[in-house]
Amino acid sequence: MKKPLRRIIFIFLLVFAALFAALPRHIPVKLQYYNFSFERSFDFPSIDFQWGQFSFKRDLELHLGLDIAGGSHLVFEADMSKLPQEDFDAAIEGVRNTIERRVNLFGVSEAQVQTIKTDNSYRVAADLPGLKNTKEAIALVGQTASLEFYEFVSAQAEESTNGALAWEIAPTNLTGADLKRARVEFDPNTGEPAVGLQFNEEGAKKFQEITKRNVGKPLAMFIDGEPIDKDRPPPVVQEEIAGGSAVISGSFTLEDAKKLAVQLNSGALPVPIKLIEQRTIEASLGSEFVSASVLAGFVGLSGVLLFMLLYYGRLGIIASLVLVFYGLFTVALYKLIPVVLTLPGIAGFILSLGMAVDSNILIFERMKEELRAGKPWIDSMEAGFGRAWDSIRDANIATLLIVFILLNPMNFDFLHTSGPVRGFALTLGIGVLMSLFTGVFVSRTLMRIFLKGNK
Amino acid sequence: MQWMKFRPLFFLISGIGLCLSLYSILTWGLRPSIDFTGGTAIEYKFTSETSPDLLKTILQVKAKDYEYKDITALSDANIQLRFGPELSQERAEVLTALIAEAFPERPELVRFETIGPVLSKEILEKTYIALAMAGLGILLWVALQFKSFKLGITAILAVVHDLIILLGVFAYLGWARGVEIDVLFVTAFLTVFALSLYDTIVVYDRIRESSRKFNGMGVKFVADRAITDTIVRSFNTSVTTGIVLFALVLLGASSIKWFALALLVGLISGTYSSPFVAVPLLVTWEEVKNRLKQRK
Numbered sequence A: 001m002k003k004p005l006r007r008i009i010f011i012f013l014l015v016f017a018a019l020f021a022a023l024p025r026h027i028p029v030k031l032q033y034y035n036f037s038f039e040r041s042f043d044f045p046s047i048d049f050q051w052g053q054f055s056f057k058r059d060l061e062l063h064l065g066l067d068i069a070g071g072s073h074l075v076f077e078a079d080m081s082k083l084p085q086e087d088f089d090a091a092i093e094g095v096r097n098t099i100e101r102r103v104n105l106f107g108v109s110e111a112q113v114q115t116i117k118t119d120n121s122y123r124v125a126a127d128l129p130g131l132k133n134t135k136e137a138i139a140l141v142g143q144t145a146s147l148e149f150y151e152f153v154s155a156q157a158e159e160s161t162n163g164a165l166a167w168e169i170a171p172t173n174l175t176g177a178d179l180k181r182a183r184v185e186f187d188p189n190t191g192e193p194a195v196g197l198q199f200n201e202e203g204a205k206k207f208q209e210i211t212k213r214n215v216g217k218p219l220a221m222f223i224d225g226e227p228i229d230k231d232r233p234p235p236v237v238q239e240e241i242a243g244g245s246a247v248i249s250g251s252f253t254l255e256d257a258k259k260l261a262v263q264l265n266s267g268a269l270p271v272p273i274k275l276i277e278q279r280t281i282e283a284s285l286g287s288e289f290v291s292a293s294v295l296a297g298f299v300g301l302s303g304v305l306l307f308m309l310l311y312y313g314r315l316g317i318i319a320s321l322v323l324v325f326y327g328l329f330t331v332a333l334y335k336l337i338p339v340v341l342t343l344p345g346i347a348g349f350i351l352s353l354g355m356a357v358d359s360n361i362l363i364f365e366r367m368k369e370e371l372r373a374g375k376p377w378i379d380s381m382e383a384g385f386g387r388a389w390d391s392i393r394d395a396n397i398a399t400l401l402i403v404f405i406l407l408n409p410m411n412f413d414f415l416h417t418s419g420p421v422r423g424f425a426l427t428l429g430i431g432v433l434m435s436l437f438t439g440v441f442v443s444r445t446l447m448r449i450f451l452k453g454n455k
Numbered sequence B: 001m002q003w004m005k006f007r008p009l010f011f012l013i014s015g016i017g018l019c020l021s022l023y024s025i026l027t028w029g030l031r032p033s034i035d036f037t038g039g040t041a042i043e044y045k046f047t048s049e050t051s052p053d054l055l056k057t058i059l060q061v062k063a064k065d066y067e068y069k070d071i072t073a074l075s076d077a078n079i080q081l082r083f084g085p086e087l088s089q090e091r092a093e094v095l096t097a098l099i100a101e102a103f104p105e106r107p108e109l110v111r112f113e114t115i116g117p118v119l120s121k122e123i124l125e126k127t128y129i130a131l132a133m134a135g136l137g138i139l140l141w142v143a144l145q146f147k148s149f150k151l152g153i154t155a156i157l158a159v160v161h162d163l164i165i166l167l168g169v170f171a172y173l174g175w176a177r178g179v180e181i182d183v184l185f186v187t188a189f190l191t192v193f194a195l196s197l198y199d200t201i202v203v204y205d206r207i208r209e210s211s212r213k214f215n216g217m218g219v220k221f222v223a224d225r226a227i228t229d230t231i232v233r234s235f236n237t238s239v240t241t242g243i244v245l246f247a248l249v250l251l252g253a254s255s256i257k258w259f260a261l262a263l264l265v266g267l268i269s270g271t272y273s274s275p276f277v278a279v280p281l282l283v284t285w286e287e288v289k290n291r292l293k294q295r296k
Helices: A001-023 A085-108 A136-144 A199-214 A254-266 A285-310 A312-337 A344-370 A377-407 A420-450 B005-026 B054-061 B091-100 B117-146 B149-177 B183-213 B218-253 B252-294
Strands: A026-033 A036-041 A047-051 A053-056 A071-078 A112-117 A122-128 A148-151 A170-177 A179-184 A194-198 A220-221 A245-249 A273-281 B039-045 B070-073 B076-082 B109-114
Touching: A001 A071, A001 A312, A001 A420, A026 A122, A026 A199, A026 B183, A036 A199, A036 A377, A071 A136, A085 A136, A085 A254, A112 B109, A122 A136, A122 B252, A136 A273, A136 B091, A148 A254, A148 B005, A170 A199, A170 B091, A179 A199, A179 A254, A194 A199, A220 B054, A245 A377, A312 A344, A312 A420, A344 A377, A344 A420, A344 B183, A344 B252, A377 B117, A377 B183, A420 B183, B005 B149, B005 B218, B005 B252, B054 B070, B054 B076, B054 B091, B054 B117, B091 B109, B109 B117, B117 B149, B117 B183, B183 B252, B218 B252
Parallel strands: none
Antiparallel strands: A026 A036, A047 A053, A071 A122, A071 A273, A112 A122, A148 A170, A148 A220, A179 A194, A194 A245, A273 B109, B039 B076, B039 B109, B070 B076
16 A cells, blocks of 8 residues: 555654654763773764755754753843833833843853733743852843933032032933943052943044043943942043043942943843842752653653553554654654753653553554454454544543643733743643644554554 | 442542542641742752751741741751742842851752742732633533533533542642642642543543434443443553653652642542543433423
8 A cells, every 4th residue: 555655654754853853962872891892972963954044943952941950030020111102012122132131141051031021011031041140140130220421510519408519410412322342441550340331433422522521520420320439439531532432440349340341231221120030949959850750751651661562462562662753753842842841841741641642542442342343453443543533632622722721822911921830731732732643643554554454 | 330320339439538628628728839929938958857846946046037937848858948028039148158057067058939929919810710711611612512511510520529639638738748839739730620621521422422322221321331431441541641640759859749749649530530420420410300301
């Protein structure tokens, strides 16, 4: 028969593709037998495909979630109260980009920063794997960091209404947006840390004008509405400065200087943000989980395979093979999408494994019934699939309905918008769909080819 | 096999299970985690066995102004401290240092979670809504597919039965072992909902088919046949999934252990409830309806 043959080829192509995607990129092999030793490692490439504008890149590594790899999960809420409605989307994107830049500059690789938009809240969630210094990261990320320059209206202090001495200052048009780059520098005289500023072309021009106007007068720099250094008087402009370089010196520690440089470089946050959720998990806790749970998974899986073989005999072999394929396809899919794997995600995978086995069992039981009724093998097989399909379809749709509610793909406000629930729903959903594919299509094809006319 | 003859027995078993669970829930209540109450949870891992009472005494001496809500032992050497209002990470570190002074080897701060009150209220609300939607959705789907409200309602009743038992088990665990209800548990809860229903639908599907084949043989006969036909498959599936979950419960580390246990409890009661709760209810309903019709 031509048709099943084509299908078998298709299936085996899939299996090889899945194998390529699913196996770890680097596999060390080490064999030792008395004097004979064999050591070699196999490396598989990742996917890097470019065609004109279109590029497709996958590193084909398993992305582990925070609860496995350890790290921090932070959620910030943006305060949109001072913005008009139509600017909200742009603002939250700006926040997201700035946070991502800051996090990267801070040194966290593989950070995932996402916006979570619902009808009445605009948030940004940042997953920072391997982050040790959460406190510093939050301070770095959370600050708006708007830089402004103020010039003094008069060089003399004037008495204000309550009797204290105050200087009148006026804002200039020079802000942090005119910066090209900020860098930590060390004052050549005192060796103290300072932040060197390099303005862009327009900023340099503005700066030149301002310094020209204010020779002999102090120039105040404010960050987030507060003077940079309250302890020292603001620097006095010595001369007109062209070329757009300036140095902010104050009583900075090295950390402060670095932080300020990062914040200025990443740009100010368009709106202020507030931390509303923080979860920090140590990696040590995570890796313990992984090894124990993977072991549990293997033990469980072997138990299942054994059971299928014992109870269903030859059919059990097919079922076991299908199960292995199922696992392979699913892991490959996790690497291709990619799906960030969390512990509840793993649980979702395991559950869907159970359901995959179940579809096979449903089919087998139906087949046994047909055989008992005296029908020939092939008819029993086809009838088994046909009748079992109704139950399989109904039951799986019910599960998919629940997955849909938990997954909340439309980001409805009244359902979960982030977190472990969605991770679980995602893997369960992928699992259900994949089990429908392998349990029905793959099983049927394999059985048609390999079990013709037996019994 | 005349299953329906044993209906009184099934109702008795379920009844006992439900009573125990309800007692458990009413007496001990459920312990919500900070996901739902807001606040801060800190978990310390000590290098040797430490009791919560010991930590309590130390805190009274060294850290009096840290007002914690409760202390629970998650395992022999892991203790969790819960704070009502949020604790900043700086204060948490100060606390860690204070605690460390009392121990020869510094305990490790393995987990620090803070959730603001707005967010936790939100999570709670969203969970309720998800539950309501799921319940309604399933009811409608079953009614649509099987063209009978009777099936939908008995299916939901069987699921509710399972969920009460699950809550009962975890109310007990909350009291005995300090196990908390968090978002993960809710996920397990919803999954048990799905699993129990899945199972019930398979049996109902069989009933639908059998009632077509054996038209006129009476509800009891059809129900008996359907159960006999599906029981082997039900059992096998539960065993296979159960093996994997059981392995996770035994070998998995603490946060996934309770999650797996919830799923396991749900699996067992879900497998039981489909043939032995949903179907008996259905048959009894049918019989009562017929008897009422006859009286007219």
